[in-house]
Amino acid sequence: MIKAKFRDNGSECSTEDYAQNPDKYRGLIDCIECSQKAWFIKGFETEKMSRMACFGARHLDGCNASTVDLKSEATDENIDDPNSPGSSLYVNLDKSATSNIYVSQDNDKHGDEESTRPSPAIKNPLGNSSGYPLNKSLRGILTNLIRNPNYGENGLEIKIVSNGGRTIIDGKLKDNIVNIKHVSKDHMRQEYIFWGPINNLNIDKKGVLWLNYGDYRTEPSIRLNPELSQELIKNFRLKDVSELDGSDFIIVGHLGYSSAGKAIISTSFTKYISFRKMNISKINDHLKSSSKKEAVLFDN
Numbered sequence: 338m339i340k341a342k343f344r345d346n347g348s349e350c351s352t353e354d355y356a357q358n359p360d361k362y363r364g365l366i367d368c369i370e371c372s373q374k375a376w377f378i379k380g381f382e383t384e385k386m387s388r389m390a391c392f393g394a395r396h397l398d399g400c401n402a403s404t405v406d407l408k409s410e411a412t413d414e415n416i417d418d419p420n421s422p423g424s425s426l427y428v429n430l431d432k433s434a435t436s437n438i439y440v441s442q443d444n445d446k447h448g449d450e451e452s453t454r455p456s457p458a459i460k461n462p463l464g465n466s467s468g469y470p471l472n473k474s475l476r477g478i479l480t481n482l483i484r485n486p487n488y489g490e491n492g493l494e495i496k497i498v499s500n501g502g503r504t505i506i507d508g509k510l511k512d513n514i515v516n517i518k519h520v521s522k523d524h525m526r527q528e529y530i531f532w533g534p535i536n537n538l539n540i541d542k543k544g545v546l547w548l549n550y551g552d553y554r555t556e557p558s559i560r561l562n563p564e565l566s567q568e569l570i571k572n573f574r575l576k577d578v579s580e581l582d583g584s585d586f587i588i589v590g591h592l593g594y595s596s597a598g599k600a601i602i603s604t605s606f607t608k609y610i611s612f613r614k615m616n617i618s619k620i621n622d623h624l625k626s627s628s629k630k631e632a633v634l635f636d637n
């Protein structure tokens with residue numbers, strides 16, 4: 338979609354409005370039709386195609402405003418069968434690999450024609466590997482949670498150890514995992530595995546990176562100090578942190594609250610964080626060198 342609704346006053350926000358004033362709109366725009374949180378996706382150029390800027394959102398079923406298909410990155414790693422008997426997960430954070438993220442080039446393209454073609458529902462089947470692998474990255478756990486938010490309800494145990502062998506988390510997965518939308522002061526006693534969607538990322542004037550669940554003023558955020566922020570940009574090969582807008586994240590960290598009552602999650606190392614970036618397939622787009630109406634823009 339190329340128009341969104343500014344939550345503060347209900348006014349319309351075009352892709353050009355957003356590009357001219359991202360600080361005004363970031364985290365505060367919704368789908369005009371289904372009111373789900375939206376984020377800005379820059380236009381870009383690759384050798385194969387040219388795409389205009391648009392807004393992404395996790396639209397409700399049946400919302401016609403969707404012009405891009407968003408789906409989580411390819412199912413490249415262990416997807417567990419939630420019905421198989423409970424077993425143990427052992428996460429050695431030293432062995433967690435950073436993921437490759439496709440990087441595109443800005444082209445500052447904006448359009449004024451809205452597509453009306455709805456996106457088909459994408460359903461990813463659950464895999465059915467037999468038994469759980471012993472070593473599992475955070476990203477693998479996130480993949481399982483995205484496929485099945487009740488993953489872990491069957492008594493799965495998890496143990497996470499740090500570099501020096503310190504046990505960070507040890508117990509039932511369901512007792513140690515918190516979806517960001519359910520974050521509360523009950524989660525301040527120990528370190529937890531927080532996960533969920535992030536609407537937008539932004540680096541403030543002090544170099545602190547904020548991963549925002551939504552409205553940065555009131556909704557939960559993850560805070561990374563300038564050092565971790567630079568490391569994350571390097572590890573994930575980002576040109577701009579907004580490339581991760583709309584992704585799902587998982588982080589081993591601890592929760593605090595600001596004096597204004599805002600939930601803030603922190604962590605010590607970038608390897609305690611992983612993402613699944615949304616792949617974007619444009620259904621109806623201005624393609625430079627392809628007559629196809631459908632194209633996968635992110636190849637992993």
Ligand SMILES: [Zn+2]
Binds near residue numbers: 368395396397
């Ligand atoms: Zn919508």
